[in-house]
Amino acid sequence: MLTKLRTSSQSERQAILLLESQGYTLLKRGWPDFIAIKDGHFICIEVKPNRKVKLKIEQEIVLRLLGKAGIPVYRYSPDKGLKEFDYLSDFGVRHVRAKSRMIEAEERANAMKLTGQH
Numbered sequence: 001m002l003t004k005l006r007t008s009s010q011s012e013r014q015a016i017l018l019l020e021s022q023g024y025t026l027l028k029r030g031w032p033d034f035i036a037i038k039d040g041h042f043i044c045i046e047v048k049p050n051r052k053v054k055l056k057i058e059q060e061i062v063l064r065l066l067g068k069a070g071i072p073v074y075r076y077s078p079d080k081g082l083k084e085f086d087y088l089s090d091f092g093v094r095h096v097r098a099k100s101r102m103i104e105a106e107e108r109a110n111a112m113k114l115t116g117q118h
Contacts, residue, residue, distance in 0.1 A: 048075065
């Protein structure tokens with residue numbers, strides 16, 4: 001069953017076909033590209049046209065925060081397939097800015113918890 005999601009990206013169309021062939025129902029496109037549900041559980045998938053295309057800093061922050069929250073996060077590219085995103089790996093020099101943004105986001109979230117804000 002091909003989902004009714006519309007996309008101009010060949011990579012995303014391939015990801016849709018792969019995930020649906022594995023029994024997932026795709027709920028949402030956005031950031032990350034897909035949230036896929038199967039047997040009452042969900043995973044998040046970011047799609048890139050090939051493995052050499054790097055995640056944007058903001059994408060990496062979101063994927064890392066989702067992974068730290070215990071949500072399974074994957075990256076898909078036609079040449080590499082569906083691979084689990086290693087949210088625990090070091091950011092590296094290129095992502096120093098992303099790491100500081102992620103820490104700031106975590107600090108804001110913790111402060112909101114402490115003050116009871118949602």
